[in-house]
Amino acid sequence: MLKFIPALVIVAGILLFATGASAEQQEAEQREGKAKCTGTFSNMYYNEEGDDLLGEELKIVLGDDHGSDGDYPLIGMYQEAGGGPFDPILVDVRCDGHTVEFTLPKVDHYAEGRFRGTITSKGIHGKMTYPNGAEGDETDLPRRASYWDEFVSSPMPSTPAR
Structure with missing residues (x-):
């Protein structure tokens, strides 16, 4: 033994x-x-023909866990452009590596709603659902550099008026 x-x-x-x-x-x-949920997702682009900035952009980063259980929150900066850029807003993001969702409050140019989509290494595909049950168009936000990052290495063109 x-x-x-x-x-x-x-x-x-x-x-x-x-x-x-x-x-x-x-x-x-x-x-x-x-x-895997963090990064920049954007379909924002400048349309020279109409002199418009169009699209959406979401940048997701880790926030501070504030000394809790080590579960770092995901914070998103969301911005739309419909002719010109609207002010970006911060949103709390929920993501499990497969689905991503966040709620937009009713502020300025933004309609209140919940975005829900699928996240992959290539980007986010999803749509907005509004409080009355109406659904927005499906949208693709490719994982790529921010529209605004393009100005770092090149002269900034005139920004379209709102």
Whole structure:
């Protein structure tokens, strides 16, 4: 019986180490799952013919967990353009690595509604649903650099008037 004690101690140590690593691994996987949700998603473009800026853009970043349980919130900066850029607004984003959703409050040019879509490595595909049950058009927001990032390396063209 005494011959087996060293083996039992080794097995117990491995189990304790594996359990600790498992908790750390779960936390890392949770962070990685949210990291897949972060990025810039944009179909915003400048239409020279109409001298209009058109489209939508959503940038999702990790927020501060405020010392809670390590569950970092996702914060989105959402902006639409319909002739000119509307002021961006901050939204709380929910994302599980497959679906993404956020709620727009009724402010300025934005109609209150809930956006729900599918997120992939290529972008977001979804639509807005409004409080009266009406649904907006389906939209694609490719994962790419922000429309505004284009001005970093080139002269900024005149921004269309609102």
